[in-house]
Amino acid sequence: MTITVSRTAVPENGVVRFASIGGLQLEAGGFLPEVTLAYETWGTLNADRSNAVLIEHALTGSTHVTRGDSDEPGWWEQLVGPGAPVDTDKFFVVSVNMVGGCYGSTGPSSPAPDGKPWGSRFPLVTLRDSAAAEARLADQLGIHSWFAVLGGSMGGARALEWAVTYPERVQRCAVISIGAASTAEQIAFAQAQTLAIRQDANFNDGDYYGGPFPEGGLALARRIAHITYRSAQEFDGRFGRSAQAPETPFQAAALGDRGRYQVESYLDHQGNKLVRRFDANSYIAITEALMSHDVCRNRGSLRESLGLASARFFVAAVDSDRLYFPSQSRELAAALPGEVDVHLIEAPIGHDGFLTEIGQLGSQLRNAFLV
Ligand SMILES: CC(=O)SCCNC(=O)CCNC(=O)[C@H](O)C(C)(C)COP(=O)(O)OP(=O)(O)OC[C@H]1O[C@@H](n2cnc3c(N)ncnc32)[C@H](O)[C@@H]1OP(=O)(O)O
Numbered sequence: 001m002t003i004t005v006s007r008t009a010v011p012e013n014g015v016v017r018f019a020s021i022g023g024l025q026l027e028a029g030g031f032l033p034e035v036t037l038a039y040e041t042w043g044t045l046n047a048d049r050s051n052a053v054l055i056e057h058a059l060t061g062s063t064h065v066t067r068g069d070s071d072e073p074g075w076w077e078q079l080v081g082p083g084a085p086v087d088t089d090k091f092f093v094v095s096v097n098m099v100g101g102c103y104g105s106t107g108p109s110s111p112a113p114d115g116k117p118w119g120s121r122f123p124l125v126t127l128r129d130s131a132a133a134e135a136r137l138a139d140q141l142g143i144h145s146w147f148a149v150l151g152g153s154m155g156g157a158r159a160l161e162w163a164v165t166y167p168e169r170v171q172r173c174a175v176i177s178i179g180a181a182s183t184a185e186q187i188a189f190a191q192a193q194t195l196a197i198r199q200d201a202n203f204n205d206g207d208y209y210g211g212p213f214p215e216g217g218l219a220l221a222r223r224i225a226h227i228t229y230r231s232a233q234e235f236d237g238r239f240g241r242s243a244q245a246p247e248t249p250f251q252a253a254a255l256g257d258r259g260r261y262q263v264e265s266y267l268d269h270q271g272n273k274l275v276r277r278f279d280a281n282s283y284i285a286i287t288e289a290l291m292s293h294d295v296c297r298n299r300g301s302l303r304e305s306l307g308l309a310s311a312r313f314f315v316a317a318v319d320s321d322r323l324y325f326p327s328q329s330r331e332l333a334a335a336l337p338g339e340v341d342v343h344l345i346e347a348p349i350g351h352d353g354f355l356t357e358i359g360q361l362g363s364q365l366r367n368a369f370l371v
């Protein structure tokens with residue numbers, strides 16, 4: 001097995017790098033012969049390698065948690081950086097694109113051994129595969145034990161898998177806006193999204209590379225998802241029943257005088273925005289990985305499974321989250337070893353509050369966790 005990390009003499013902050021981690025035997029039985037992981041780092045690993053923090057992205061996130069040498073803003077911009085709650089003057093922060101993704105790590109659009117994209121042949125990957133792959137990257141970076149692993153939503157589930165699979169390698173673990181397993185309802189929302197893509201006439205069973213992209217299906221999947229990421233209260237307050245005039249000649253021709261509700265226009269925008277930055281097969285691969293989330297699989301009861309971990313835990317939830325309910329975070333916290341509080345992020349926005357309410361989350365993390 002060849003293991004190489006592209007190293008530079010001076011660490012570059014917030015610049016995507018690539019590590020070859022060799023072949024990966026997958027939990028569900030598949031095999032990926034040569035896996036590349038894309039990752040970014042910020043700050044400097046100290047001499048005794050005790051200041052490393054792993055940040056795990058959510059469903060459509062990338063490695064770009066915060067800006068660095070480039071000015072490109074990241075998705076947890078105010079949480080991570082010099083002087084921020086996850087202080088890059090103090091910590092060496094690492095973020096890895098999940099295997100199956102489309103931000104540089106091996107995924108369905110990557111070439112298979114025959115040189116053609118994996119497409120329909122890409123195997124099922126799980127969050128445990130993600131942790132196993134990232135453990136190899138940690139080895140290459142010389143990180144035996146993380147000071148902390150944290151993430152929100154699917155990132156929180158990835159962090160939890162790390163803490164349970166590699167107890168000796170995770171000292172602190174923050175599980176934000178997710179429970180111990182994907183529930184039937186969460187799986188149901190996810191299935192509607194994957195079906196929206198699979199039923200797109202351009203999907204071609206996943207072998208659409210080189211042909212038309214299944215844009216409509218991916219945009220519909222994002223609309224369904226985005227509704228679950230926000231709250232009824234936010235939509236009502238923000239859009240109400242307001243109308244919006246057609247914005248393009250095409251819409252004007254299609255809609256005539258009817259126009260649209262503002263919320264329709266907003267969801268169209270969210271769908272189209274994702275189409276410009278995400279691969280449809282990766283959306284399915286990562287969504288199915290999240291559907292598989294179950295910390296108890298082949299481990300026993302919830303208490304037995306979580307009892308494998310030895311990290312200090314931080315659990316948080318958004319009070320208005322209608323996808324990953326605070327009650328599910330409370331159940332997780334109650335079954336974790338030791339005393340664990342559930343920190344409530346108070347925000348009317350819903351699930352996406354873990355991305356937008358950084359002031360609250362940051363002070364909770366700074367005071368209760370990163371000390
Ligand atoms: C390389 C990369 O891009 S990596 C990207 C990483 N992304 C992630 O990690 C995903 C996490 N991020 C997200 O999900 C989102 O960005 C969030 C949750 C942080 C914020 O959500 P946003 O969608 O940015 O905010 P919000 O709901 O306010 O939507 C604002 C957008 O809706 C548009 N909008 C608002 N009202 C309307 C309307 N009536 N009609 C059409 N569009 C509208 C705004 O113009 C704005 O557009 P823009 O984002 O293109 O500037």
Ligand SMILES: N[C@@H](CCO)C(=O)O
Pocket residue numbers: 058059060061152153154229352
């Ligand atoms: N809006 C986030 C939420 C998923 O939990 C994303 O797209 O990744």
